[in-house]
Amino acid sequence: MTGNLSLSAAQALFDAQPGWLNTASYGLPPRTAWSAMQSGLDEWRHGRTSWEEWDSSTDRARRAFARLVGAADEDVSIGSAVSQQIGLVAAALPDGARVVAPDVEFGSNLFPYQVHASRGVDVRTPPLPALLDSIVDGVDLVAVSAVQSATGEVVDLAEVAARAHAVGAVVVVDATQATGWLPVGVEHVDALACAAYKWLCSPRGTSFLYVSPGLRERVRPLAAGWYSGEAVHESYYGPEVHLAHSARRFDLSPAWHCWVGAAPALELIEQVGVQVIHDHDVRLANRFRRGLGMPDSNSAIVSTRLPGAGERLAAAGIRAAERAGSLRVSFHLYSTDADVDAALTALS
Numbered sequence: 526m527t528g529n530l531s532l533s534a535a536q537a538l539f540d541a542q543p544g545w546l547n548t549a550s551y552g553l554p555p556r557t558a559w560s561a562m563q564s565g566l567d568e569w570r571h572g573r574t575s576w577e578e579w580d581s582s583t584d585r586a587r588r589a590f591a592r593l594v595g596a597a598d599e600d601v602s603i604g605s606a607v608s609q610q611i612g613l614v615a616a617a618l619p620d621g622a623r624v625v626a627p628d629v630e631f632g633s634n635l636f637p638y639q640v641h642a643s644r645g646v647d648v649r650t651p652p653l654p655a656l657l658d659s660i661v662d663g664v665d666l667v668a669v670s671a672v673q674s675a676t677g678e679v680v681d682l683a684e685v686a687a688r689a690h691a692v693g694a695v696v697v698v699d700a701t702q703a704t705g706w707l708p709v710g711v712e713h714v715d716a717l718a719c720a721a722y723k724w725l726c727s728p729r730g731t732s733f734l735y736v737s738p739g740l741r742e743r744v745r746p747l748a749a750g751w752y753s754g755e756a757v758h759e760s761y762y763g764p765e766v767h768l769a770h771s772a773r774r775f776d777l778s779p780a781w782h783c784w785v786g787a788a789p790a791l792e793l794i795e796q797v798g799v800q801v802i803h804d805h806d807v808r809l810a811n812r813f814r815r816g817l818g819m820p821d822s823n824s825a826i827v828s829t830r831l832p833g834a835g836e837r838l839a840a841a842g843i844r845a846a847e848r849a850g851s852l853r854v855s856f857h858l859y860s861t862d863a864d865v866d867a868a869l870t871a872l873s
């Protein structure tokens with residue numbers, strides 16, 4: 526499937542208004558996703574179908590995500606938000622466990638551990654450059670984003686995992702700012718969560734959690750419901766609970782119409798290929814960096830301290846973000862050279 530849609534053919538499926546440099550906040554949908562969602566909403570409005578039609582998109586999206594990260598379908602669960610899914614992993618930590626995460630880690634892969642302080646879960650937050658040195662004997666879990674939300678820094682997951690596994694710690698990765706533009710696989714990690722509404726161009730309310738078969742045994746399906754049943758249609762009522770043996774046991778009941786939009790969006794990313802998207806996104810980011818006299822980097826996200834930049838971009842109709850006191854711009858498959866140049870002109 527990968528590579529059977531050219532980048533330019535994919536770009537023609539987007540309706541981005543020039544100047545959207547904020548995919549790190551939310552990604553834009555391809556027309557295939559938008560239309561599928563509108564049809565689903567119209568069916569809902571008129572009561573034209575049963576929910577099973579919409580729900581078939583949930584497994585389609587799960588399978589597409591599994592292929593994107595090189596996981597087996599049965600190791601991927603679905604939910605609505607990363608924090609909710611990471612919360613399951615955090616609850617599996619024993620009392621007194623030690624967690625290490627970078628200090629600027631996005632809250633969804635940090636706060637779910639911190640809320641267990643009352644049972645002795647101890648969360649250390651070194652600066653990112655000191656992360657590796659902080660993974661020492663006694664650490665139980667390392668939480669880190671594949672790409673940092675605030676700065677766009679790309680983390681070497683193989684290196685982190687090697688260090689973590691050497692001391693017997695599990696590695697929990699948040700790939701929300703990575704999957705879709707950076708090839709990230711699950712080969713080094715024990716759990717990987719990803720919200721699909723950014724680089725996977727999907728509606729808000731769609732997220733994934735990969736859990737390795739080894740870790741799955743230790744995680745309690747705290748939000749178990751009918752949708753986490755082994756046979757969904759036979760799981761509406763009690764008295765007994767028969768949970769799925771696969772990671773579907775962690776599924777949250779799907780926000781149907783969001784998944785109707787997510788499936789075609791994920792499939793489009795897959796058809797173009799993450800490596801092709803990576804090369805395009807990073808090329809634009811580096812065009813922007815060079816325009817500001819910055820050295821090239823390896824990220825689709827650029828963060829820089831430029832006083833007044835936010836106002837100047839906004840005045841030129843360019844939508845970017847300010848994070849941790851810096852301007853943050855981000856480039857995705859629908860971003861263009863003209864977007865970069867308009868931003869540079871506004872900042873010059």
Ligand SMILES: Cc1ncc(COP(=O)(O)O)c(C=O)c1O
Nearest residue numbers: 606607608631633674701702720
């Ligand atoms: C790294 C990262 N993870 C997760 C999220 C979203 O988290 P949640 O789905 O818990 O709202 C964001 C949003 O900015 C993010 O940057």
